[in-house]
Amino acid sequence: MGSGSSAAANSTAVGQNATASGTNSTAVGQGATASGQNSTAEGQGAIASGKNSKADGQAAAATGDNSTALGQGSTASGVNTTAVGQGSMASAPNSVAIGTGSVASAPNTVSFGSPGNERRLTNVAPGINGTDAANMNQLWGVQSTVNEVARRAYSGVAAATALTMIPEVDPGKTIAVGIGGGSYQGYSASAIGVSVRFSDNLKAKLGVGISGNGSTYGGGVSYQW
Structure with missing residues (x-):
């Protein structure tokens, strides 16, 4: 219907x-072409050449199957691709491009922009399953946990360092009580320790390191000959 159609x-x-040359195809618009089986082209110059393809919009092109x-x-040239938005392009298999100028050039991806023209994905619910996307609230929660672990680890290193700074009992002495201090990555700790010489061959040592995030305890016995 129409001149030259x-x-x-x-x-x-x-x-x-x-032109609707494909089996069960539909072409609507000046110069629209639907050559793929079960294809639909709507809009001036629209092209739907892929099997089961649909092109909707002036100069839109759906050339990949499905x-x-x-x-x-917009252009959907890969197999099983979808391009939504003015000038959007989905060229890789199973890819989706959403938004004006968006480009999906890697297989099995969804693109919301293009290099230099990125978009944020907003109002995303927290992910539940392993393949769900995570939102920033979840990432901040992970970061908070990591920071807490780091604080405790740094404090633990500082406390352990403080314990090593306490001198042991000297030869000829029986008991030594000492204190020590340590610092690591900006976290400080202090320690107190006791060492006892029971004989020339046997001695023991006990100590506790104290920091703002907890305490460490240690003890040991040695026999020498």
Whole structure:
């Protein structure tokens, strides 16, 4: 229907020079072309050449099998691709491009922008399953946990360092009580320790390191000959 339009059996062409050559295809708009089986092209110059493809918009092109291009100048050229938005492009298999100018060029991906024209994905619910996306609240929670572990670890290192700074009992002496201090990555700790010489061959040592995030305890016995 329309000057210069043509349609195959069971197909429909509406508009000047519209062509619906694919089986069960539909072309609507001046110069629209639907050549793929079960394809639909709607809009001036729209092209739907892939099997089961749909192009909707001026100069939209759905050339991959099972592809969909929605929006002026949008292109879905890969197999099983979807491009939504003016100038959007989905070229890799199973890819999706959403938004004006978005580009999906890697297989099995969803793109919301292009290099230099990125977009934020907002109002995302917290992920539950292993393949769900995580939102910033979840990431902040992980960061908080990591920071707490780091604080405790740094304090523990400082406390252990403080314990090592306490001198042991000297030869000829029986008991030594000492204190020590240590610092690591900005975290400080102090320690108190006692060492006892029971004989020339046997001695023992006990100590506790104290920091703002907890305490460490240690003890040991040695026999020498």
